[in-house]
Amino acid sequence: MTVRSVLALPLLGLLLTGCGIRATQVPTDFGAAPSRVPCSLAGPDLATQSPQGVPVQVFLLCGASLVTVDRTVRVPEGTPDARRRVILAQGLLAQLAARPSAAERSAGYSTYVPGGVTVRGPGPKDPEETLRLSAAPSRLTSYALAQLVCTLSDSAATEGDGSVILGGPGTGPVHRYACTGDVRDRPGNVQPPSSEVAGT
Numbered sequence: 723m724t725v726r727s728v729l730a731l732p733l734l735g736l737l738l739t740g741c742g743i744r745a746t747q748v749p750t751d752f753g754a755a756p757s758r759v760p761c762s763l764a765g766p767d768l769a770t771q772s773p774q775g776v777p778v779q780v781f782l783l784c785g786a787s788l789v790t791v792d793r794t795v796r797v798p799e800g801t802p803d804a805r806r807r808v809i810l811a812q813g814l815l816a817q818l819a820a821r822p823s824a825a826e827r828s829a830g831y832s833t834y835v836p837g838g839v840t841v842r843g844p845g846p847k848d849p850e851e852t853l854r855l856s857a858a859p860s861r862l863t864s865y866a867l868a869q870l871v872c873t874l875s876d877s878a879a880t881e882g883d884g885s886v887i888l889g890g891p892g893t894g895p896v897h898r899y900a901c902t903g904d905v906r907d908r909p910g911n912v913q914p915p916s917s918e919v920a921g922t
Contacts, residue, residue, distance in 0.1 A: 760830040761785050776810065780817050781872040781906070782831045783865055788872055788906045791826065793817045804843060804850075811841045811853050811879040818869055834865035847921035848896055851880060851887055858890030859897070868909035872901035887919055896921075 761784040775794030782791055795813030797806055818835035821827075836857075844852035853874065859867055874886040889896035897916040904912045 761789055763791075763825060763829055776813075776878075778810075778814060778817070778877060779873075780814060781869050781876075782818075782822060782826070782833050783869070783909065784829070784831045786908070786910060788868060788909050789831075790876075791822075791831065807851075807879045808841060808843045808853070810877065811874060814873050814877060814879065815839055815841055815870070818873060833869065834863050835869050836862075836866065845889075845893055847893070848889065849887055849919055849921070852889055852896050852919075853879065853886065854889040854891065854896070856891055858894075859888050859899070860890070864911075864913055865909050867899075868901075868905050868912075868914055871899040871914040872906060875899070875901045895919075 775796040778793050778795050779790040780793050781788040783789075793814075795810055795817065797809050797813070801809060815835070818833055819837040819839065820833075822831045822833060838856075840856040842854050844850055845854065848854070855870075859870070862870065871886055871888070874880055874888075875884050876882075880886045884902075885898050885900045887896050887898050895918050898919050899914040899916045901914060902912075905914050
């Protein structure tokens with residue numbers, strides 16, 4: 723190869739680049755187009771909505787964290803406040819225990835709250851905002867307890883301060899549970915903070 727040929731090669735590369743032609747091919751296969759983003763619904767899921775009822779939100783598990791979905795709970799008009807709280811809490815429990823809709827399951831939503839759990843109001847010596855469950859809170863899984871605490875503490879069934887007083891069946895001690903950011907982000911590893919509440 724002559725000196726003239728050697729000098730011509732860099733010049734040829736510059737000319738090709740200037741014309742928009744790359745001297746070498748770089749693979750550009752970035753895989754298939756992304757599918758629906760997990761934990762994202764295209765719009766309101768009408769299958770979970772009732773035309774009559776109180777609009778509420780419940781916390782379901784998705785992507786190892788808790789996220790809210792819209793629901794409705796039926797509460798008879800004119801119900802006294804104390805009874806209304808219990809009816810609303812029972813409706814929220816039922817919604818938590820229900821199987822998520824097909825659209826929600828497709829997006830990755832699930833629930834750990836078991837069916838058949840009932841709720842009643844406070845016992846004779848309990849604080850008036852107490853909700854007693856038919857299953858002791860300590861016997862629930864960490865996911866189920868987090869769902870319950872975050873859903874109830876964010877509803878009209880409680881005082882709306884981010885906490886809820888729960889007890890089990892019978893007359894045992896009751897505890898105030900809080901729904902924190904860590905609980906919502908890591909319900910499988912972080913238990914809702916709780917403290918015993920003295921009776922009246």
